[in-house]
Amino acid sequence: MAKNDEERQPKTEMTGSVKPARKTSDPTVQAAIGRKLRALYDEVANEPVPDRFSELLKKLAEQENQGR
Amino acid sequence: MKVSDAFRDQLIAAIPSLRAFAVSLCGNATRADDLVQETLVKAWANHASFEPGTNLRAWLYTILRNEFYSQMRKKAREIEDSDGALAARLAVHPGQQGHMDMVDFRKALSQLPDDQREALVLVGATGLSYEEAAEVCGCAVGTIKSRVSRARSRLAEVMQLDSAEDFGPDQATGTILAQAGGNRT
Numbered sequence: 001m002a003k004n005d006e007e008r009q010p011k012t013e014m015t016g017s018v019k020p021a022r023k024t025s026d027p028t029v030q031a032a033i034g035r036k037l038r039a040l041y042d043e044v045a046n047e048p049v050p051d052r053f054s055e056l057l058k059k060l061a062e063q064e065n066q067g068r
Numbered sequence: 069m070k071v072s073d074a075f076r077d078q079l080i081a082a083i084p085s086l087r088a089f090a091v092s093l094c095g096n097a098t099r100a101d102d103l104v105q106e107t108l109v110k111a112w113a114n115h116a117s118f119e120p121g122t123n124l125r126a127w128l129y130t131i132l133r134n135e136f137y138s139q140m141r142k143k144a145r146e147i148e149d150s151d152g153a154l155a156a157r158l159a160v161h162p163g164q165q166g167h168m169d170m171v172d173f174r175k176a177l178s179q180l181p182d183d184q185r186e187a188l189v190l191v192g193a194t195g196l197s198y199e200e201a202a203e204v205c206g207c208a209v210g211t212i213k214s215r216v217s218r219a220r221s222r223l224a225e226v227m228q229l230d231s232a233e234d235f236g237p238d239q240a241t242g243t244i245l246a247q248a249g250g251n252r253t
Contacts, residue, residue, distance in 0.1 A: 029227055041092065044087050054080070
């Protein structure tokens with residue numbers, strides 16, 4: 001199945017009867033995908049870290065100290 | 069062995085990218101933070117199995133990913149028809165606007181198969197190499213490359229379908245109808 005997956009070209013069921021205007025490997029389109037991808041990722045990565053995580057790590061350290 | 073301060077500091081430093089990766093996997097901020105929490109707990113408990121000098125973020129992504137899929141498998145038993153629902157959503161036109169904005173992009177990304185989306189995010193957004201991404205996903209480098217390529221093709225299709233709408237017959241008909249309506253009054 002994995003092999004089949006790798007060999008199969010992307011299906012165009014999304015486009016249906018619409019004929020593809022340009023190749024999906026179009027560098028402009030691919031560059032735009034890369035930018036949007038990083039923008040989405042950075043949007044979350046640049047958020048301030050919620051307090052729950054520093055509290056969690058503090059708790060984990062305390063548990064460790066008590067346990068040994 | 070006690071968790072070293074250095075390890076703890078590295079964990080803390082990795083939290084932002086863990087959160088971003090988690091959101092890209094599950095598409096839900098609350099659930100993403102729960103995944104990150106589980107990941108930190110597991111990383112803390114298993115810190116001895118981390119090999120110093122290797123990529124800590126990749127190691128953490130692996131833990132997070134495993135946690136995500138084990139939760140998914142539990143859910144899959146509850147919701148049998150998730151594939152059918154996804155297919156139905158894929159049939160919907162991706163955007164009402166002429167250009168593909170971030171909302172559309174986010175939607176298109178979320179509609180990718182999980183294995184393709186995670187490969188694309190790992191390679192295209194987290195800065196991991198193909199080799200590191202392959203380790204995170206537990207598959208061959210070639211498999212990662214093919215998943216990334218299929219994900220990119222799929223997103224490009226959606227984006228082009230979207231830009232085609234600007235000039236498509238529906239748009240033209242709509243314009244003519246609007247003009248006809250304008251003439252009437």
